Amino acid sequence: MCGRMRCVMMKTLRGSPWYALRELWRALAPSGALRCILVLRRKRANPAATDSATFHLPRGSMRRYHIVRAESRNMSASASETGRPRISPMQWALGVWLATLARSWLGGVLLIALCLAAYLPGLSDFPPIDGDEARYVEASRQMLAERTLEALVVPRIDGAPRLNKPPLIYWLQSASAWLLSGGDPARLSYPAALRGEATGQRTLTGSPPTRATTFTGGVGAWRLVSVVATLIAVLITWRLGLQMFAPPVAWLAALLLGGCFLCILDARLARTDQVLLACTAASQWALWHVWRSRPTPLRWVLALWVAIGLGILVKGPVTPAVAVLTVLALGVLTGDWSCLRRARIGLGVAILTLMIAPWVALVIRYVGWDTLWESLARETFGRGLSSIGGRGGPPGYHLVLLPGLFWPGGLLVVPAFLYALRRGLRRADETHVLAGDNRGGGVRAWPVWRLVRPGRPAEMFCLAWIVPAWIACELISTKLPHYTLPLFPPIALLVARAAWAGAAGTLPLVRSKAAAAGDASWVLIGLALLAGAPLYLAWRGALREEPGVVVALAATIILVVSLLMAAWVVVRQRRFVAALLIGCGVSTLGGYGLFQTVLPNLRKPWVNSEIVRDIARIDPAGARPLAAVGYYLESLEFLTGGRIERIAPAQLDAWLDRHPTGLAVAVEGAYHTAQPIRVVAREAGFNYIEGDSIVLDLIEPLTAAQADDQRRAPQATHVAAVHQRQQP
Structure with missing residues (x-):
C-alpha cells in the first residue's frame, strides 16, 4: 500500500x-x-x-x-x-x-529468575578472596561461633576488634550461615567438609568434594546475603522506574542494573557493597515520594529514615550523604525546599537515634570511646583526605571505569546523560526569570542569576541523584571501583529511557562519528571483560587441564564472541533495546565462564585452599593443632574453621615443643628450627595480595625414632614422606 x-x-x-x-x-x-x-x-x-x-x-x-x-x-x-x-x-x-x-507481578518474577540465573552459578565454587571478602566472612564466622553479646557488638578477627565498618553486614552474614546450617553452624566448619570428602558426597556449598573449594566452610552461605541484596536493589529500581517512566523503561532499567558487570561480580562476593546498594536505592525511592507527594504519606517518611538508618549500619555516611546531596541539588534547581518539611527531620533524627545509639553505647562499653573514634575518623576523614592503602586515583577515575563496570549499559551513558539534561533541565528565558515558573516541583520564583529551570521531574531527580554524589566520589582521595555503585540505579533508568527514545529516533548523538567509535569501544570492552579476562586468568592461574573444564571454557568463549558480534550488528542498526538485552545475556554467560568454570579450577591463586586440602588429607579427624608461621591471611583461618594459630618464626620451636603432633604452615625458606621436622606437603602458587609467587610448606615435628630413620636414609625418607605438588 x-x-x-x-x-x-x-x-x-x-x-x-x-x-x-x-x-x-x-x-x-x-x-x-x-x-x-x-x-x-x-x-x-x-x-x-x-x-x-x-x-x-x-x-x-x-x-x-x-x-x-x-x-x-x-x-x-x-x-x-x-x-x-x-x-x-x-x-x-x-x-x-x-x-x-x-x-505486573510477572515482570518482577521474571527479573528475579534472570538475576538468579546470573548470580547463582559458581557462587560457592571458589574460595573466599583474600582482602575485604575474607575479612568479612572470618569476622562473621567468629561472631557466629562465640554467640555472646560482646561478639555481636564488636566483630573481631584473630582477637582484634574490626570496627572499620558498622556491624549490620556481619549480622546478616551470620544469620544467613546460621539459617543455612539448620541452626548448627558447626556443619559449615572444617570437620563437616572433611566428612563430605570422605563419603564422596557434596558439601553444604553444593560443590563437588574434589574441587579446590571443598574446605571453604560453606562460603556460599555468607555470599548469599549479597545475592539477596542485589535482588532487592533490582526490584526497587523497577518499582521506582514505574513511577518515573513507562513500564518497559522501568523493566529494562532493572535488568540493566542486575546484569551489569559490577553487580554480577559483587553479587558473588561477601562484602558490603550490594547491601549498601539496596539500602541507598530504598532511601532514594522513599525520597522520590517525599519530594513528589503532597501531602506525603507517613509510610514513605518512615521508609526513608529506616532505609537511611540501615545504610548507616552498613557503611556509615554513604547513604545519608547521597540523600542529602540529592535534596540540596533539587532545592537549588527548583527553588522549592518544602520537601525538608515533609521529610519530618525531627522524626528522622529520633528514628536514627533509636537504630544506631544502642550499638554505639555497647561498643563504647566494650572497647572504649577512643578506639571507636579512631576507627570512625580513619574510615571517614582519613579516606576523604588521604589515600588509604595506596588505593587512590586522579579525578575522573570513576568516569573512566564506568563503561566497563556498567557494561552493557555503558553503551548509551553519554547520549542518555545529554538526553536527560535536555529533558530534565531547560534554559530559563527572560519571562521565567522575571515572572517565575510554577512548574517542575512547585517553583515559586526564579532569581536572575539562574540559567536553567526545571524540566521533567523524573530526569531531574535522577540527575540530582547522580551528579553531586559522583563529583564527591571523584574528589575524595581514596578511590575503589565500587564506590559509585549506589549511583547505578539512576544511571540504569536514564540509559533505559534513552534506549527506548532511540527506538523512536529522538536520541541525540547516535549517528555521529563519535557514536560509531563508542559503539566499537563498547564491543571491545565487552570482549575484554567477558572473554579476555577468563582466558587471561586461565593462563596466569594455571587452569586444571581437565577435558570438561577446557570444553566448557571454550564453549563459553565462543558463545560470548558470537553474541557480541550479533550485538554489534544490532547496534549499527540503532536497535538499542535489542543490543542491551543481548548484552545482558552476554554478561550472564561471561559471568558463568569466569565464576563457574575458570575460578574454581585455578591452581595458583588458591594456595591456601590447596594447603588446607593437604591438612585434611593428613588429619582427617581435624584433631591436630595448627599454626601459621610468619604467614597469615584471613582466608586461611576461615578455611580451617578458626583452628589455626598465628605465631612468629621465632616462636616455632616453643610451639612444636608444646604440640608434638601439630602441623605448621610456613613460607618456604622463611622458618628455622633446631628440632627435627619434615615437610609433609608443599604447595606453590601466586599471592595476589602481594603480587608475587609463593611456596607454602606444611611441616610436622619428628619423634626420636623418626629422626634417626631420617638421618640414616634421608633421601628415601624424603621421597616417601613428602607429598609435593609443584604448580607450573
Missing part, C-alpha cells in the same frame, strides 16, 4: 490487551511494511494531555486507555521526513506486551 493509510479505532481495552492487538493487526495487516504511530489517551483525562510516543506508554494498566488514533505511513516517506527507524506493527505489538508484562 502506498501513500498514507489512516484508521480510527475507538475500542476500549476492556479485556485482555490481546484484544487491542488483534484489532490493530486487522487494520494494519495490509501494510505490513508500514510504520505505525499510536496515540494513547487516558480515560476521563484532559484531551490536551495526550501522550504520543512510539513505545512510550503512559503509566497504568492497558485497560485504562482508549486507542484514539492509529496512523500508519509509507515507510519511505516517513524515513525521509523524520529520519527515524522503521517500526513495524509486530514491533508495536511487542511494545504493548512488554508494557503489560513490565507492570
Whole structure:
C-alpha cells in the first residue's frame, strides 16, 4: 500500500490487551511494511494531555486507555521526513506486551529468575578472596561461633576488634550461615567438609568434594546475603522506574542494573557493597515520594529514615550523604525546599537515634570511646583526605571505569546523560526569570542569576541523584571501583529511557562519528571483560587441564564472541533495546565462564585452599593443632574453621615443643628450627595480595625414632614422606 493509510479505532481495552492487538493487526495487516504511530489517551483525562510516543506508554494498566488514533505511513516517506527507524506493527505489538508484562507481578518474577540465573552459578565454587571478602566472612564466622553479646557488638578477627565498618553486614552474614546450617553452624566448619570428602558426597556449598573449594566452610552461605541484596536493589529500581517512566523503561532499567558487570561480580562476593546498594536505592525511592507527594504519606517518611538508618549500619555516611546531596541539588534547581518539611527531620533524627545509639553505647562499653573514634575518623576523614592503602586515583577515575563496570549499559551513558539534561533541565528565558515558573516541583520564583529551570521531574531527580554524589566520589582521595555503585540505579533508568527514545529516533548523538567509535569501544570492552579476562586468568592461574573444564571454557568463549558480534550488528542498526538485552545475556554467560568454570579450577591463586586440602588429607579427624608461621591471611583461618594459630618464626620451636603432633604452615625458606621436622606437603602458587609467587610448606615435628630413620636414609625418607605438588 502506498501513500498514507489512516484508521480510527475507538475500542476500549476492556479485556485482555490481546484484544487491542488483534484489532490493530486487522487494520494494519495490509501494510505490513508500514510504520505505525499510536496515540494513547487516558480515560476521563484532559484531551490536551495526550501522550504520543512510539513505545512510550503512559503509566497504568492497558485497560485504562482508549486507542484514539492509529496512523500508519509509507515507510519511505516517513524515513525521509523524520529520519527515524522503521517500526513495524509486530514491533508495536511487542511494545504493548512488554508494557503489560513490565507492570505486573510477572515482570518482577521474571527479573528475579534472570538475576538468579546470573548470580547463582559458581557462587560457592571458589574460595573466599583474600582482602575485604575474607575479612568479612572470618569476622562473621567468629561472631557466629562465640554467640555472646560482646561478639555481636564488636566483630573481631584473630582477637582484634574490626570496627572499620558498622556491624549490620556481619549480622546478616551470620544469620544467613546460621539459617543455612539448620541452626548448627558447626556443619559449615572444617570437620563437616572433611566428612563430605570422605563419603564422596557434596558439601553444604553444593560443590563437588574434589574441587579446590571443598574446605571453604560453606562460603556460599555468607555470599548469599549479597545475592539477596542485589535482588532487592533490582526490584526497587523497577518499582521506582514505574513511577518515573513507562513500564518497559522501568523493566529494562532493572535488568540493566542486575546484569551489569559490577553487580554480577559483587553479587558473588561477601562484602558490603550490594547491601549498601539496596539500602541507598530504598532511601532514594522513599525520597522520590517525599519530594513528589503532597501531602506525603507517613509510610514513605518512615521508609526513608529506616532505609537511611540501615545504610548507616552498613557503611556509615554513604547513604545519608547521597540523600542529602540529592535534596540540596533539587532545592537549588527548583527553588522549592518544602520537601525538608515533609521529610519530618525531627522524626528522622529520633528514628536514627533509636537504630544506631544502642550499638554505639555497647561498643563504647566494650572497647572504649577512643578506639571507636579512631576507627570512625580513619574510615571517614582519613579516606576523604588521604589515600588509604595506596588505593587512590586522579579525578575522573570513576568516569573512566564506568563503561566497563556498567557494561552493557555503558553503551548509551553519554547520549542518555545529554538526553536527560535536555529533558530534565531547560534554559530559563527572560519571562521565567522575571515572572517565575510554577512548574517542575512547585517553583515559586526564579532569581536572575539562574540559567536553567526545571524540566521533567523524573530526569531531574535522577540527575540530582547522580551528579553531586559522583563529583564527591571523584574528589575524595581514596578511590575503589565500587564506590559509585549506589549511583547505578539512576544511571540504569536514564540509559533505559534513552534506549527506548532511540527506538523512536529522538536520541541525540547516535549517528555521529563519535557514536560509531563508542559503539566499537563498547564491543571491545565487552570482549575484554567477558572473554579476555577468563582466558587471561586461565593462563596466569594455571587452569586444571581437565577435558570438561577446557570444553566448557571454550564453549563459553565462543558463545560470548558470537553474541557480541550479533550485538554489534544490532547496534549499527540503532536497535538499542535489542543490543542491551543481548548484552545482558552476554554478561550472564561471561559471568558463568569466569565464576563457574575458570575460578574454581585455578591452581595458583588458591594456595591456601590447596594447603588446607593437604591438612585434611593428613588429619582427617581435624584433631591436630595448627599454626601459621610468619604467614597469615584471613582466608586461611576461615578455611580451617578458626583452628589455626598465628605465631612468629621465632616462636616455632616453643610451639612444636608444646604440640608434638601439630602441623605448621610456613613460607618456604622463611622458618628455622633446631628440632627435627619434615615437610609433609608443599604447595606453590601466586599471592595476589602481594603480587608475587609463593611456596607454602606444611611441616610436622619428628619423634626420636623418626629422626634417626631420617638421618640414616634421608633421601628415601624424603621421597616417601613428602607429598609435593609443584604448580607450573
